[in-house]
Amino acid sequence: MKRLLVLLAVVVLASGCGVRPSGVIPGENAPSGPPKGNVGNTATVYFVLNGRVVPVVRTGVGDVAADRVRALEQGPDEDERAAGYTTELPPSFEPIAIGVSDAAIGVDVRELSPNAVAQLVCTVIGAGGGGPSGTITLSGGGQKLPPRACGG
Template identity: 45%
Template sequence: MRKTWFVLLLIVSVVTGCGVRPSGVIPGAPAPVGPANGAVLYFVSGGQPARVLRPIAGELPPASPVDLLAAGPDESEREQRYTSEVPPGTVALDQTAGPNGVTLTLSVDVAGLSARAVDQIVCTARDSLGGAAQITLRGGGTQRGPLSCPLPG
């Protein structure tokens, strides 16, 4: 009888004595910005900037996101009717962090960029730089900004 009580007490203590209690949802850290094996680019779809994930081959060094924008949509992106207003040959020459965000120096005169091209570049730069709030574009002796991406990140 004493052995039975001992076994029963042992079972009850194991089942109820683990100390884990239910809790509410515990939020974690924010999700990473952009995948490790792709570039987030903003092309134009329906007259508005649209977020596009372009896979990047692991064995090739990734190009600058602005360089990828200037190259335009690839075949699969064109099939989905994405376009770009970023002039071909546009290259990101330099980026500098400052008190108002990041200044991105381009190889083209930024005064001549369309509003959609500016949005494409600013949104792409924001995502590639880890969510920088303000982007200033500089090139051709002119400057535009600081600017924010009109789309949520």
């Protein structure tokens, strides 16, 4: 009898909790794909292969241009080097500020080879940089290069 009273009390309390039934409530589409910032993200950086600047897809790189430039600064990984990829960027060019249409680095940009400039420009543009003009202005060492497009 005591159990029956306890059960009855639980049913009464649960039915009076104030939650009313409703129909389907519409909302946005469910998310798909990996979340932004996920270490499984893929990003494109540009290295040199047989004298030409080419895209290389990397995993575990963030979505923003600065993350991609930091990956570029690390150079080709062991597998990429074994496949013949190189870089013409100096060992530590210290990215300072990466914007939408400009990138400042810690070396004199006049001392960079055309391939090194293309590596930086294409990597930043590949991350959504370039603004309306589709170009990046590189600066560093007190110098500034004219705006450059990827492949141009």
